[in-house]
Amino acid sequence: MESVPLPIFSEVKAAAQKPRGLPFLRLGFRPFYLGGTLVAALAVPLWVALFMGGISNSPVVPALLWHAHEMLFGFAVAIIIGFLMTAGKNWTGLSTPRGASLAALALLWLGARITALTGPGVLYALLDMALLPLVAGILARLLLGAKNYRNLPLALILALLAAANLVFHLATLGVLDVPAMTPLHAALGLIIMIESVIAGRVVPAFTMSATPGLRIQRSAIQERLTLGLTALGLLLWVFAPAGVWGLLVLLAAAGLHAIRLWSWRPLRTRHKPILWILHGAYAWIALGLLLLALAQMGWIPVSAGVHALAVGATGGLIIGMVTRTARGHTGRPLALSRLEVAAYALVMAAAALRVLVPLLWPGLYMATLILAAAAWCAAFLIYLWIYSPWLLQTRLDGKDG
Known part of the structure; x- marks a missing residue:
């Protein structure tokens, strides 16, 4: 993989040890990338x-x-867990779950996906609520053990995602009298915050690494202001009545x-798909926040902003990162196929x-819904076709991981 200033997915010395255990259970990205992309491919057409009543x-x-819920906690959260359980090893130099412990986490995730369709509802809630607190605790322990305080906010966001999931299940079970969609909107906001943080680190680093001579200057004040106003805008969207303040902040x-x-410098990436997908997906964050702002005044449906963030930003960043990182961590070059x-x-x-x-032609809603679902499904089926064998096999270079 390209050398980047930040050790998000660089190799660590521990990765050079002799491979041990089933390849599929050596690092978190393997089961969670496979499971998350499978949900993406199957859940949308379902x-x-x-x-449509079919x-x-x-x-x-x-x-x-x-x-x-399943697109957030079945798909996006699975990919986030796989990423963090892999990146955490590189950030800290400490071992992340593998073997039986990783299998247990993956089975918890899988059990929730199955019981979401089969029931009983209480079992679905219990299985689904168990995973994120465990992962948040594992990540926090790793970061604290290595004194890697810079990444601790990511463990906090995982804990907040766990809290949003708890509220969702208590609402659907009738224990809490709150709209069940509210914690799901909160979860989407938290995922956008994770994406904003991680993209702010890796996208400019990857772009500079692949573009000789390019230097991207970042202002710490501007970075903090961007993240701070994003968090505030999303909080207003989820918890405050729609109005002018939400409009202005968003x-x-x-x-x-x-x-x-x-x-x-997004235009410098137009001939490099492994980069332009990250830039293109990130553009949907700006567009999604703009659409949420317009929805504050009732000018457009809220769902436009929600799907811009969920499909364009989250789906785009995920397909870009699960290809790039899976290639790197299975010992393959960053050379994409058609x-x-x-x-x-x-x-x-x-x-x-x-x-x-x-938004432009409301009368085409049903047709475009079907076409969008087909395009989405095809994208992740392509990923599964190419990457499933790689995720199940040992690295090409013979290293562990």
Whole structure:
């Protein structure tokens, strides 16, 4: 993998040890990338079939809530866990779960995905709520043990995601009298914060590494202001009544993200798919915050901003990172095939079809919903076709991990 200033996915000395155990259970990215992308490929067409009445059997929670929850906690959170359980080893030099302990975490995740469809509801809630507190605790222990305080906020965000998931399940079980969609919106906001932090580190670093002579200057004040206003804007969106303050803060956050992206020289990446997918996906954060701002005044539906952040930003950054990091951690070069580039384009097309076309031509909603689902599904099926064998096999270079 390219050399970057930040050791997000650089090799550590421990990685050079002799391989041991099943390859699939040597690092967290292997089971969680495979499981998360499988959910991405299967859950969206299932949701469309439920929405259109093509399937009579429904999940244990209302179909819309199941769709939103599984795309956040079944798909996005799985990829985040896989990433952090791998990156944590490189950040700290300490071992992350592997073997039986990693299998137990993956089985907890899998059990929740199955019981979401089969029930009983209480078992679904218990299994689903168990995973994130464990992962947050593991990550916090690693970071504290290595005195890596810089990354501790990521463990805190995982804990907050666990709290949002708890509220969701208590709401669907009738224990709490709150709208179940509220904690899901909060979870999306937390995921966007993770993406904003990680992208701010890796995207400019990857861009400079792949572009000889390019230097990207970052202002610490601007970085803090961007992240701070993003957090405030998302808090206002989730918890405060819609109004002018939400409009203004979200507009400011959107503008700062656009400025941040432009400073990363996105036009320099147009001939390098492994880079332009990250820049293109990040642009959806700025656009999503802009759409949420407009929705504050009732000018457009809230779902436009939600899907810009969920499909364009989250889906795009995930497909970009799970290809790049899986190649690096299976000992393969960062040289993409045409199919992988097609997967990138399909995710970006899915976002445009799901968000932009319905805004411009509302009468095409059902057609674009189906097309967007097909593009999304195809993208992640391509990933699974290429990467599943690699995730199940030992590294090409014979190293552990």
